[in-house]
Amino acid sequence: MPLTTTGDLVTRAAAAGSAVASFNVITLEHVEAVIAGAESAHAPVVLQVSENAVKFRGGQLLPLARAAVAAAEHAAVPVALHLDHVRSDALLRRAADAGFSSVMYDAARLPYAQNLAATRAAVDWAHAHGLWIEAELGQIGGKNGSPPLDAHAPGARTDPEEARAFVADAGVDALAVAIGSSHAMTTRTAALDHALLTRLSAALDVPLVLHGSSGVPDGELTAAVAGGIAKVNIGTALNIALTGAIREFLAERPEAVDPRGYLTLAREAMTRAVARTLRILGAASA
Secondary structure, X not given: OOOOOHHHHHHHHHHHOOOEEEEEOOOHHHHHHHHHHHHHHOOOEEEEEEHHHHHHOOOOOHHHHHXXXXXXXXXXXXXXXXXXXXXXXXXXXXXXXXXXXXXXXXOOOOOHHHHHHHHHHHXXXXXXXXXXXXXXXXXXXXXXXXXXXXXXXXXXXXXXHHHHHHHHHHOOOEEEEOOOOOOOOOOOOOOOOHHHHHHHHHHOOOOEEEOOHHHOOHHHHHHHHHOOEEEEEEOHHHHHHHHHHHHHHHHHOOOOOOHHHHHHHHHHHHHHHHHHHHHHHHHHOO
């Protein structure tokens, strides 16, 4: 079916008290696995391409984006395409023509005033070109001028009042909040601050996004959705599944040279990981 938009999927999920899963993709096998897993779970899904993934591909956005669009058009479930953790304004300006309906603009590393100014400029451009835009606010620096704490550093937390002001002034469509998850976790041990999430949900009138969800246990994830998270970002969990399957295959067949053997198993492992996550999210909103 034709591409849908991230904004539509997230808005519908927020209104229903559920969440959309958004998976980071690096290879065509990632793309195929995410769509197959979504079809297995009969759930819509978002394909995310990060700025780091674009750098991995020599700075070329279109090859992976066009492959994702082509795969989505043959999917039996709604699929949207999202450009993730964009710091480059030049890359932002390539999004609309590459099939993306949304962008996560990442200026959270900057002091608050600079983050706000950069995000506001990105929002103005994105909205003028039909893009839905997500931003991130972690823990800004103290009054002594200390730098902001990265949104996914241990202990980082998003302040509800700061978040309210940021959303109002920046005009973003969704906000990723720091409540205890962390990027690139390979163990599912994150403990989320659900009391803070309740305050953030009450303070903000835009959908909330949870980054670093690969490290969040099932119970914590379902509670986060119940508490107001409407978009759940997952990347590392797919890479763990992919790498584990390849390691196992090559350990048993050290003479193998045809990548189709281990990539088939890797794709199947990622498909199962996607389907499992989507069923957890479905159960959270049931």
